[in-house]
Amino acid sequence: MKFQLFQVLALATVAAALPSAQKLDRPLKPPLKPLVINTLSTFAPSGRLGSSPYSFFNVSFTDPEFSNTTVQCNTQWTLAEGDTVWTRKNTDCLIDPKSKRVGEWSFQLLKPTASGEGASLLNNFMLHLRHDWSSGVHVATQKFNFDGERNIGGMCSASGTCQFGLWEGVERPYLVPQFKLER
Ligand SMILES: *[C@@H]1O[C@H](CO)[C@@H](O)[C@H](O)[C@H]1NC(C)=O
Ligand SMILES: *[C@@H]1O[C@H](CO)[C@@H](O)[C@H](O)[C@H]1NC(C)=O
Numbered sequence: 195m196k197f198q199l200f201q202v203l204a205l206a207t208v209a210a211a212l213p214s215a216q217k218l219d220r221p222l223k224p225p226l227k228p229l230v231i232n233t234l235s236t237f238a239p240s241g242r243l244g245s246s247p248y249s250f251f252n253v254s255f256t257d258p259e260f261s262n263t264t265v266q267c268n269t270q271w272t273l274a275e276g277d278t279v280w281t282r283k284n285t286d287c288l289i290d291p292k293s294k295r296v297g298e299w300s301f302q303l304l305k306p307t308a309s310g311e312g313a314s315l316l317n318n319f320m321l322h323l324r325h326d327w328s329s330g331v332h333v334a335t336q337k338f339n340f341d342g343e344r345n346i347g348g349m350c351s352a353s354g355t356c357q358f359g360l361w362e363g364v365e366r367p368y369l370v371p372q373f374k375l376e377r
Contacts, residue, residue, distance in 0.1 A: 227258040228369035229323070229335060231360060236316045236346075240354030247272045251303060251315065257325070259333070259372070264290040265299050267323070279315060280305055297327025306339055317346040317358045323372075335372045 232254040239246055250270040257263045267287040271279045280303060287299035304320040305313040312318055320337040340346050345368070348358025360368060 226333060226372045226374055228371045230256040230258065231368040231370055232256060232264070233360065234340070235357065235359040236348070237358075238316055238350075238356040241273070242354060245355075249273075249315065253301070253321065253323075255323075255370070257372075260296045261294045263293040263296060265293075266290070267299060267301050269301075269303075279303065280310075280313070297325055297332075300324050300326070304337055306341065316356050317342050317348060321370075323370075325372075333372050333374050335370050338370050 234253045236249075236251050238249045241247075248270045249272070250268065252266070252268045254264065254266045257265065265287050267284065269279075269284040269286055283300050283302055285298070285300045287301065289295050289299070301324065302322045303315060304322055306318055306320050307313070318341040320339050321335070322337045323335040325333040345361050345364050346358050347361035347363075348356065350356035
């Protein structure tokens with residue numbers, strides 16, 4: 195009796211595991227050429243009276259999948275915007291007028307962990323870039339981590355302003371994987 199129950203449970207376990215196993219076995223789409231990050235900078239103001247209240251995040255990258263189109267994505271915010279800066283969709287991405295224009299770029303800054311512990315818009319965040327275009331397909335980078343352990347360097351000055359960016363020592367070109375998704 196016990197043995198039969200075990201068999202039933204084992205079969206149920208196999209059946210439950212099957213769908214996800216099949217997903218993993220699905221043939222992978224051919225990889226896209228990674229994005230090349232040209233510059234990435236973050237800034238936080240001193241907060242002193244009379245100084246600019248804006249923090250900002252700027253990234254510029256080149257997309258070898260689209261004739262090396264160069265894109266500059268910026269966003270800025272004030273302290274009052276608080277947590278809304280995380281996860282919001284930023285669409286202020288300018289495609290270099292000299293480049294071929296294909297679709298629209300947008301990006302999100304995400305907390306690097308579920309708990310959000312240690313997250314910082316200056317030097318500990320995930321960048322999620324997204325590229326939509328008319329054929330109904332979009333390309334997104336993986337949620338790519340930027341932090342002081344791997345790729346971000348910078349400092350806060352005595353006046354209280356902070357400035358960080360892609361650490362000078364990182365390998366160049368600095369590549370960020372991207373993958374294609376059907377809508
Ligand atoms: C894009 O840039 C890379 C690196 O500079 C170069 O090897 C490649 O030929 C360029 N592709 C196009 C389509 O311009
Ligand atoms: C970053 O973008 C802001 C606008 O959001 C701009 O004022 C600033 O000059 C830019 N800084 C860099 C280093 O590109």
